[in-house]
Amino acid sequence: MEVIINPSQMQNLMLSLKKQGKKIGFVPTMGYLHEGHLSLIRCSKKENDITVVSIFVNPIQFGVNEDFGRYPRDFERDKSLCEKENVDYIFHPSYEEMYPDGFQTYVEVAELSKGLCGDFRPGHFKGVSTVVAKLFNIVCPDNAYFGKKDFQQLKVIQRMVKDLNFPVNVVGCPVVREQDGLAMSSRNKYLSDEERKSALYISKALFEAKRMFEDGITDPNLIKERVRQIISQAKHLKEIQYAEIVDSNTLKPVDKVKKSDVLAVAVYIGNTRLIDNIEF
Numbered sequence: 001m002e003v004i005i006n007p008s009q010m011q012n013l014m015l016s017l018k019k020q021g022k023k024i025g026f027v028p029t030m031g032y033l034h035e036g037h038l039s040l041i042r043c044s045k046k047e048n049d050i051t052v053v054s055i056f057v058n059p060i061q062f063g064v065n066e067d068f069g070r071y072p073r074d075f076e077r078d079k080s081l082c083e084k085e086n087v088d089y090i091f092h093p094s095y096e097e098m099y100p101d102g103f104q105t106y107v108e109v110a111e112l113s114k115g116l117c118g119d120f121r122p123g124h125f126k127g128v129s130t131v132v133a134k135l136f137n138i139v140c141p142d143n144a145y146f147g148k149k150d151f152q153q154l155k156v157i158q159r160m161v162k163d164l165n166f167p168v169n170v171v172g173c174p175v176v177r178e179q180d181g182l183a184m185s186s187r188n189k190y191l192s193d194e195e196r197k198s199a200l201y202i203s204k205a206l207f208e209a210k211r212m213f214e215d216g217i218t219d220p221n222l223i224k225e226r227v228r229q230i231i232s233q234a235k236h237l238k239e240i241q242y243a244e245i246v247d248s249n250t251l252k253p254v255d256k257v258k259k260s261d262v263l264a265v266a267v268y269i270g271n272t273r274l275i276d277n278i279e280f
């Protein structure tokens with residue numbers, strides 16, 4: 001496995017591998033890898049000749065009061081996890097190389113970046129689509145793997161690829177959960193033991209919502225009310241930012257719940273903002 005930090009070197013290498021007919025799979029991450037990330041890597045390994053993982057905590061997708069500074073980082077640990085998974089290349093650029101002096105070009109997916117997280121993290125998806133566009137141009141992947149845990153992000157990237165004709169196939173992969181249901185997330189590290197117990201109410205609420213739908217309830221307000229009730233039992237709950245049921249293509253709230261709609265939530269447990277979702 002090789003670690004590459006220079007974007008031009010990475011791009012030249014990928015272009016030459018493509019010329020040799022190699023199929024390239026790409027897993028973009030912000031590091032501090034867990035089983036959720038590893039599931040994406042395993043998918044890529046199965047479907048491609050070469051697997052590239054990027055590890056870059058992208059400053060432009062964080063708001064000024066967000067956790068960019070304290071976002072968990074452990075490159076050595078990430079490196080050995082990637083090695084164990086037989087990753088071929090880690091792309092680990094510096095901030096200066098990704099955003100050199102004078103940087104001023106952004107990609108914005110207008111509508112899908114609104115609503116849900118977009119309402120609470122202004123500029124976030126613009127930062128995500130911009131860095132992913134750069135990463136796609138640097139890594140030149142055939143297939144790129146994103147988790148459905150960040151459902152809105154996946155939709156934004158799929159739209160960007162379609163609208164800007166990126167020659168990349170975007171693959172959405174299932175949410176990986178801890179045994180007790182909590183969605184894996186690098187930010188789970190921020191939770192104290194007590195907060196970790198509170199966080200469990202999130203997945204509990206999502207599973208109950210799915211059960212309600214399977215029992216024939218299609219009124220989104222009934223389901224959302226129950227979801228809020230369950231999450232409100234969490235001792236360390238600070239805020240439910242949103243609990244919304246949306247159409248999985250438009251991300252607009254629905255009047256009547258149907259199969260494939262998505263219930264998405266963002267919740268503060270203590271000072272930790274967690275997102276999760278479930279598909280009906």
Ligand SMILES: Nc1ncnc2c1ncn2[C@@H]1O[C@H](COP(=O)(O)OP(=O)(O)OP(=O)(O)O)[C@@H](O)[C@H]1O
Binds near residue numbers: 030183
């Ligand atoms: N539990 C999970 N299951 C499946 N994919 C996941 C999971 N957690 C993260 N991913 C995916 O891994 C990729 C990289 O995500 P990222 O590095 O931001 O990790 P994260 O754990 O989501 O971190 P954060 O705490 O910022 O939410 C994204 O495509 C994301 O959707």
Ligand SMILES: CC(C)(CO)[C@@H](O)C(=O)[O-]
Binds near residue numbers: 056
């Ligand atoms: C896609 C991504 C790597 C862009 O910085 C990030 O948003 C993430 O880890 O989900």
Ligand code: BAL
Binds near residue numbers: 030061062150153
């Ligand atoms: N997984 C999304 C990265 C972020 O929260 O900034």
